[in-house]
């Protein structure tokens with residue numbers, strides 16, 4: 001029996017946020033039903049020669065809450081029917097605070113035991129800039145309602161917004177802490193091609209690299225002082241509340257994705273379902289090459305504070321971390337960007353800010 005992560009992409013949003021390049025669109029009841037049936041069917045007919053059991057199930061989007069609790073429940077039961085759930089299986093649903101009518105009790109009854117809330121900011125002007133439908137007082141009551149049912153709540157924040165001062169960032173971070181969030185994800189705003197922000201990027205007045213680094217370090221500092229463990233470049237949690245599903249990605253472990261634009265990594269192969277409803281309904285799958293190489297493993301592991309450990313590397317590849325990687329990493333010890341110990345290699349908080357450049361250098 002092998003444990004595996006299962007990801008369900010829910011490609012629906014009531015409108016498009018100007019920074020978002022995820023596959024999503026508005027949909028009526030008929031399309032939601034057709035989608036739900038197709039996901040259930042693809043789960044139940046997934047074929048593998050080995051016995052698999054889901055130990056994480058993640059509803060991402062899009063806005064999973066938009067399909068409603070009954071459809072979520074029916075997808076959870078299809079996943080259970082096909083794979084079965086390992087004891088304590090983590091079942092996450094991403095939710096938006098603008099969905100004031102979310103019935104948290106029914107969501108928990110559907111099997112969900114962790115929610116991830118797209119807060120993004122606690123400052124109303126920033127929320128308006130990001131095109132979010134909610135305002136901070138609405139987010140506050142949404143989270144208070146969720147807390148009556150869930151103790152494992154993750155909040156998303158966005159940093160490096162135009163005009164974001166430390167004070168504004170402090171307000172958002174404090175909001176998360178005061179809300180009792182078990183987990184916080186803080187992403188730097190990136191301007192992705194094809195988005196509304198991309199078309200007007202020259203007029204956005206985004207903070208420069210130095211200002212961004214200052215905001216990031218400030219956020220890390222506040223969260224550390226308040227007992228959050230900085231366990232991945234963009235992720236922080238109270239002890240024991242790491243996202244077990246996302247850890248699978250960073251540990252380069254296998255997962256199966258269902259729904260349009262969902263990616264999978266299974267038996268050494270990567271593949272994805274096209275971000276297109278009709279192609280999804282037709283069952284199209286696009287191969288995306290081999291996965292699980294040493295370079296890929298190293299690149300993903302270095303996103304984590306624990307870094308690249310000898311133990312994990314040798315478990316997977318049967319040998320120690322290559323000496324050339326250790327030698328290249330040592331160059332970054334003096335500027336305080338990397339730690340190299342007998343147990344492995346990891347980036348410091350300062351190193352996280354330039355992780356792409358360091359990882360590229362280590363793997364060249």
Ligand code: SF4
Nearest residue numbers: 013016017020061062
């Ligand atoms: S709600 Fe989320 S997925 Fe939907 S458009 Fe906004 S950022 Fe994208």
